[in-house]
Amino acid sequence: MVLDAFRARLGSIIGGFDAAQSHRRMRGFRASRAHVNTLIAASGETITARARWLVRNNGYAANAVDAFANHVVGDGIKPSSKIADAAKKEALQKLWLAWTDEADAEGLTDFFGLQRRAAREVFLAGEVFLRIRTRRPEDGLTVPMQLQMLPSEMLPQDMTRVLPGAGSIRQGIEFDGIGRRVAYHFLRRHPGDMTDPGLAGETVRVPASEVIHILDPVEAGQLRGVSRFAAAVVKLFTLDLYDDAELERKKTAAMFAMFITSPAPETALDPAEDDLEVEPGQVVRLDPGENVTTPSTPDSGSTYEPFQYRTLLQIGAALGVPYGYLTGDTAKGNFSNTRIALVDFRRRISAFQHSVMVYQLCRAVWTRWMDMAVLAGAIDLPGYVTDRRTWLACDWLPTKWDWIDPAKDASAEILQIEAGLKSRTQAIAERGYDAEQVDREIAAERKREAELGLDFRRPGSPAQAAGGGAGPGDAERQRQDQQEEGNQDDVDEDREPRPAEEG
Template sequence: MGILKYIAPKWAYKRQAYRQAYELSRNYDAGTFDRQNRNWRAHNESAELTDRDYRDVIRARSRDLERNSDLMNAQIHPWTRNVVGKGFELEAMSDDQIFNDEIEKLWRKWCKKDNCDVTGSQSFWEMARMAVRRKRVDGGILFIKCYTPGGVTPFKLQALEVDELDTVHIAPKYEGNKVVGGIEYNSYNFAVGYWVREYDIQGYLRADSRFIERKNIIFYFSKDRPSQIREMPEMASTLTRIKEVNGYIEAATIKERIAACLSVFIKNMLPAPIVGRNPADGKPRDYKELKLSPGMVTQLNQGDEVEVVNPGTSATNGNEFIKTMSRIISAGQGVSYEATSRDLTQANYSSARQATIEDEETFIPEQQKLKDEFLDEAYETFVISAVLSGAVECPDFWKRKDEYLAHKWNRKPKKWIDPQKEANANKTALATGQKTLPVLWAEDGRDYKEVMDEMKKVQDYAKEIGLKSDLVYLTGGEDNAGQQKI
């Protein structure tokens, strides 16, 4: 209170009392407008009002970094690599095994680019990887269900970018609905269809947009707020930091390039010769075309000196800065630094295994979303198209539709970090009943029926040629005495 307590004790007491009351009433530091938070102004608005004015700008900047930034692509690749990878193995699970075998065989054929893509340029799993990538960069992607001649079934997919939603269209197709951001909603905010711009093959916009029913389109994006109706690039929160690191790397690169340069200046100690008077040999020396080269020998004019300019390199080491920023960016995207940088120099088995487990917990929800909203939708439409077109015979399909559509997706797991430890862990889990053989084979991306059929073929062939082995699955547990042992 300083000198105030001596001059006006009453006012000093009141000032102290009010100060203490103010400190007690400050429940949240983040809610104050003191010196540290003075310029922190934020407002509560619906998700669409918050996103609408910035969506296109952020998407354009995200695509720019996708094209020009190594660090940006380092954040994208782990998602496409771990969520989709080489793809999933379909396992049909109806009670009709003949139908299962036929539909699985037909599905593998349909996944080729000439059968699944209306443009014939991407296989199904390439489209799935593109969907994950566009969701990270653009916020989402659209797939239109098309039915065209050719291919194993009429059903095909057409991929569209979210830019093709007609955001200026406001007239609904059905009375009582409303159109927001190119999507038509009913009174319950349920999307009933999408207004899509028409472009020609060169990318020029046509006048009218067309309406596509919800059942004929797949809009793959994530919803983070109840009031959100459109996508937002999932890299939005880290774009500025990635741009800062790119700027730092560019500046450091220029600095190192300058530091690597060696140049010389010629210092003239004597004034220029008087007009009409030349040096002793009669020819003044000009250094304009002279360049440094290894082992060069030359002469200087009388009185000239050479001054070497060597900028040298700075002692500043940017490695730690880039590594720290990369860790922050990776953490902001929910993945480990090792997954994005591929830097495992400081990782041992335990830390690598723990990082892998945590990354899997991040990728599994995205993987499940891809299955629910894209893979399942595409597969079920494919089966219906195959039945209607006669590609597969199933007389009672419509009576038992849900049973015939039952399926699951198997995917090969990641490679083992330590095969011996992983194999011992699986052996223990199998012996203690924590896992079954079908579960282990499913984790390996294989159908247990196919594995057992393959084992049976191996057993039969081993018995046919009289081969004896210590491997139980080769002998089927029988005594093969007298047979040739390998």
């Protein structure tokens, strides 16, 4: 308190930064100086619970999560091994593809489905855990390894204590004396799952080598993740309440209610014999002195739509999701500004793909999977132990994003390749495919077409240019062209030269 008072007094004397002053405009702005780990330990579980509630009950929140996960993963972020031996590479890729169907320990999806679920959880809860489960050979798996997904709530935020020696547990994560993660203390059951009897509150210590912790830290030293909804929970919830109030007001306004008043009723305390009911087209005769009034309900006026739009823009900015993806409303923008928003959104997605999904999830799974595949004898990679880094070299290819006008983008890409601004390998990799595999498929198709006497290449396409390979009809077309050239030469020889005009 004394230090804070001294800082405030010093700031008021020196001045310079309005952001640090305590004058009239900033008097109510009291920012916490606590570290993000302290804030997450105190509020993380509440924020995650509210975010999950919003996704279950609010259409905008559910749409934002799906839009984020679909753009991050799409059909899957897929590996392309950089092994020089083509036969070994093809065998390794086939083995990986077969294992992806067995990757989920729950058997609900494949490895790429786990990627999508992980992206959803990181957006929703700020983090997610994948526990590596080693299986027995008799389990019959392609590679004896599976992945079990554990939500953020399975690692207790309040488990913090000092261990004997130099270690400690902070927010459920065990560290050694030099700050390395050595274990995670997971609950045996989800604290909110009442359908799982027993084991409530019990924890199990899992070595860090068996756990993949996926999170997108926003501050240095951050241990646990925080939901992307943290900056949008208040506005999403209050906007939902406002919409409910508007719906109730419209419902009330749609009801036809009447009040009958009389200046001097003869029997004011006696109930009416019959309630007055009005039907369409009915003519009602009232007693002398009685009149009918209807309640007036205020209309929302012209402010409802602009208010909704601006509030949803703020929510979209807080979530990092464009307005169109958040609301599904495509009438608010034209092609140009929609494309600008998509470019910015996809740059954010690309950064998340490479710094979080690939670095934390894909590379860790690939490394462990390769080790297990070699140890189990599922594939033979000579010298793997001594040259492990070379065998592990791999590129991860996200799904290509399609634009609104793919024909123009394809034409631009072809021009870039022909001008030497990019290679076919790069263009194919950007589409999420392996160039060598695509080339092998194209060669096999060309061979099959030649055997069947087919040619599906577009006339004048780069595939029919020099070096594109001869199709079944190329020889015949070349013979016809030579014959036409020969006929033209004969015509030129028979033609007599024209005499020069005299001057």
